[in-house]
Amino acid sequence: MEEVPEGLKQRGDGSKKSLDFEPLVVLEFSVNTKQEAIEWVISKLQASSESNGADLCVTAMVMQHNQGDSETVLFIGGSTDRLLLGAEMMDLMKVYKDGNHREFTINDITNFRGGEDADNFLTMAEKQMIIFRELQNIRATENDENVPGYEFIKLYTGRTIVKKLLSQDLIKNLFPIHDNEFLKKMGVEWYKQPFAQQPIDKIQHYFGQKIALYFAFLGFYTLALIPPAVIGLLYWLTSWQNLYREAIFAVFNLVWATIFLEAWKRYCAELAFKWGSVDLVSSRFEEPRANYHGRMGKNPVTGKPEPVFPKSQRVLRFYGVTVPVLCLCLTAAFYAMLGYFWFQAIVDKWYLEDKGWLNLLNTFMPTVVYAIVIAILNAIYRKIATILNEFENHRLQTSYDNHMIMKLILFEFINCFISLFYVAFYLQDMKLLKSHLAALLITTQIVGQIQESIIPFLLHSRRAKKLDKAMKKFDELQKVEFYNGEISEDMQKQSSVESTMDVYEGTLNDYLEMFLQFGYVFLFSSVFPLAAVWALLNNVTEIRSDAFKMCRVFQRPFAESASNIGAWQAAFEVISVMAVMTNCALIGMNPEIQKLLPTDITPVNMVIIFVIVEHILLAVKIGIAYFIPDVPKWVDVELARIAYQSKLALQKEQIERAAVTKKNKMTTI
């Protein structure tokens, strides 16, 4: 075990040479991963593109521990030329000399801003993103039947290798390293000032567009909560009683939610334009996601080789497998909810019959049991949903994400909202609805705050211990050897520290939290106007605690580009439409309001009146959405200008090519 790996020796040229590239990404193998496998991975990383490699620079640090364990950490980087080539391959958008974003091409680099200094032309996040993409693009060839040294880990031609190794736990950690200097500067503006504007552009620069858009949305949504919160608070403080009070608040909220969602779309379009991530044309020539697999064919649009997976098969998988499985899960969640109310009714009856302390305690039982059941179901469902989503084999990352979002939303909707619908429209118990809603909202937020702010804070000591342990392990090292150049001690320490950090699971859960909160605030706002106040309080701290976590608690995530918040926009819009229906129904069911109607009104007229009111509100909503353009005018003009230039260029190029062909013909004659 203490021998130096043969392959590394051959490749490495002494351990005292300093690095000739900037290490950007850390890949940590599990303890005692077999040497053949490590060597095989390194060869794949270093091999040229022609031989299906990633053509990257790698240095390996092999640590032999006293206990005899050996650990290998790879530091990965790339030559400037390699990274620029990667940027071109992935159609990275960079700022052109005319101030617009254009797809980067190496030949044209001098015309891009900052293109004179090729080494620093790409940002650190971009370089890391490029390396990540290249890592994912290492696919098994026909010669790779299994991972060397692990016969049971089978490989399939065309599938990505890194993902396989991660899922088989041969790779323990794969993360881009943090830029502590930048983090410190950004932190001052971001989480150290609770009421300052977030440094969205810096966040985009460091974490990429997807995460920056989440924080932009969170900030925007929090601002938008202020008016409903103020009104809700006024209502509560003045206890201003009025028959129309609920109705006024509900209508205000519905209009406000629509304006908010439309205004966000505009703001988002502006950000996307500023960051160069706005989609000009069809996504048909977007590159497929790394894990997309299928028979190798070529893209019908670009003609580039890529895996082909027939749509019919995806549809078959979706309707044949996903839909039935989801239905089963949703039904289970629904029955759990019914069981909860049935159980609650029983214990309530017990308590009424015998008001002993045991029975009082028992009345809390169903809630506890339900919470546990939901947590278990949730954990199972997420696993299932991920497997199903992977199985559907979506071509684009965006459609993969959107399908995942939809799956989670469906389930959370059943978990969180169906019980409210049940109370409101089946039991028709407004008092229970109010208390149930308040309980759900407030407990969700408190639990969330504990999970997100207090636990990380408490865990700080645990992390410190973990870190200590990591450092001690360092000291216990029998020997550390480097291959392909030596890593500085600072970098060694930094990578050890960051490898103990938590992994950021993506924006999914963060959005989901906001989505549920939005539902609680707007779906039943006529019953519980104070909801917006609670939500606002929560979000003000949420922004800063999320920011802190991003900078200090999590490993740096790989940047991802995004031009909008994807399926979340639709999800929020669906809630805002449902809110019209629920609030109309709630107000219609309000006995106070019903008293206002003539006493001789027939049920038929009741139906007609409420249907009309609801549809007028829906029409107002659609009208607002229609009259607020999704894209600000200046962005629209800029996009049109770019499209126009591209059109002119195409024409010019055609004419020139035609002229050349003609000339050639002439000379032949």
Place this chain on the structure above:
Amino acid sequence: MEEVPEGLKQRGDGSKKSLDFEPLVVLEFSVNTKQEAIEWVISKLQASSESNGADLCVTAMVMQHNQGDSETVLFIGGSTDRLLLGAEMMDLMKVYKDGNHREFTINDITNFRGGEDADNFLTMAEKQMIIFRELQNIRATENDENVPGYEFIKLYTGRTIVKKLLSQDLIKNLFPIHDNEFLKKMGVEWYKQPFAQQPIDKIQHYFGQKIALYFAFLGFYTLALIPPAVIGLLYWLTSWQNLYREAIFAVFNLVWATIFLEAWKRYCAELAFKWGSVDLVSSRFEEPRANYHGRMGKNPVTGKPEPVFPKSQRVLRFYGVTVPVLCLCLTAAFYAMLGYFWFQAIVDKWYLEDKGWLNLLNTFMPTVVYAIVIAILNAIYRKIATILNEFENHRLQTSYDNHMIMKLILFEFINCFISLFYVAFYLQDMKLLKSHLAALLITTQIVGQIQESIIPFLLHSRRAKKLDKAMKKFDELQKVEFYNGEISEDMQKQSSVESTMDVYEGTLNDYLEMFLQFGYVFLFSSVFPLAAVWALLNNVTEIRSDAFKMCRVFQRPFAESASNIGAWQAAFEVISVMAVMTNCALIGMNPEIQKLLPTDITPVNMVIIFVIVEHILLAVKIGIAYFIPDVPKWVDVELARIAYQSKLALQKEQIERAAVTKKNKMTTI
């Protein structure tokens, strides 16, 4: 009066020279239009573009009648080069050698299909469209204060002259001439075979995309009426009685209407792609409509000079003038409807009190009076709507059309549907609803058929007389003189014949008819299932009579390009959404259905049940619309491929330009 116009003499070079251009468009001045005005127009037509002229070829035919009247007819054409330049200026789409449509450019002509033969490269309809556009682009310069000879006809710099002359009746007629050979061939396929497929591509070739899309839509919609008509007929024949009968039919219709509208969108996208009229990019660099006016400025996207009219002013005009005036008109129509029902109630009461024949006759009075009032209101409203729409000064033809459509739809909706809503939901008299609906639908169709098929047929004799008169006038001529070449006798006759033909008013009325019919069939289908049968019968003849009129009754209209049916798509979709609401309400109000519900059901539960059913149906509708893509996949791929090529070309062009700049710099050093 019998003198030969001086200016013409100078310009004309003898009257016996034959034409050196193909006459394509006929411009007929009113009798005794002053010579100065005619000369001025001719000079504008002939002047070069630099001197704000149209640079077209014109020959004038001056007819002196015995009574001393003089009439001038201009025959307008253009040189091949001039027409090709016009095609390039208007971004005409033509088929490239690779089979795709591209914007035509003269320099690249050899790479377009048919480009070897420049004279016949453009179709007749295209040439006429180009000439029409150039005519409209003749704008008053700063020197043109009024029309020469007519001091009271003031001109404003930047406004089109031809429109002014048309509105002042100095120009009596302006039309492109028919191609009788092509018409004959097309007629055989089109209106002489009642059940054959329409020759849509030929129609597009001859009449342009806008009219072709109307006929494609009419055919598609007629086919789509078959299933509801068959079911309606079965219901009527078998008198199959079932509690759910109406509900089943209504649900089928709602789903079917959605599928039809979605399928049409796909078919329409396919046609637009085939004809090269599909919009690839923003309309911001589309050319403004000819009558768009404003301070001269430049387009923010293309940089080309064009009139600029601030959006704020348009919004002000819309909300400050259009909206109040429209509201007034709609209110008037609404009160007319109320008056009708009030009047009807009175005469019905009279008849009940005294069943005399006079009172029986009186019961028909309100309907007659209402019909007359509506006809008058309608005529006034159309004038107002046109003026308002012109006043709003829309930049693009499409947005002008769409606003006009919306204005007309609003009014017709009040006229035609509000009375049905009133009967259904205010009077709640299902029997009256059915008879009222049947009466409206059937009388509308019969009146329409008479107007469209029988009157034109009867008028044929009147037209023959008119023609005779025109011919006689020809014989009475004292002398005919030509300037700039002689017109063949055939052409003289053809232009005289066509100048007596009716002017086609555009597709607006034709679509409106279909729109109202669609409303009658689907809005209340659960009450009157036979509606679809009537509609189907009507449309089968409608297609052929419309086709006949297009070919034989009307002057040839100028071709217009279009990529979809514009606001009509939205209008039909709105009706299909409203149909969900009305049908749910109708079924809910059905006493048969109400008997099915538990007798102890509360009004509150009634509300809930019907709201739920309606929303489920709406959700199904949205689901169907979502799952049927608007554009067929092959069109999508083709469009993406074109966009991709354009992107690559842009990159290439940039790089080449950069290389040239570099080289130049090097040589300077």
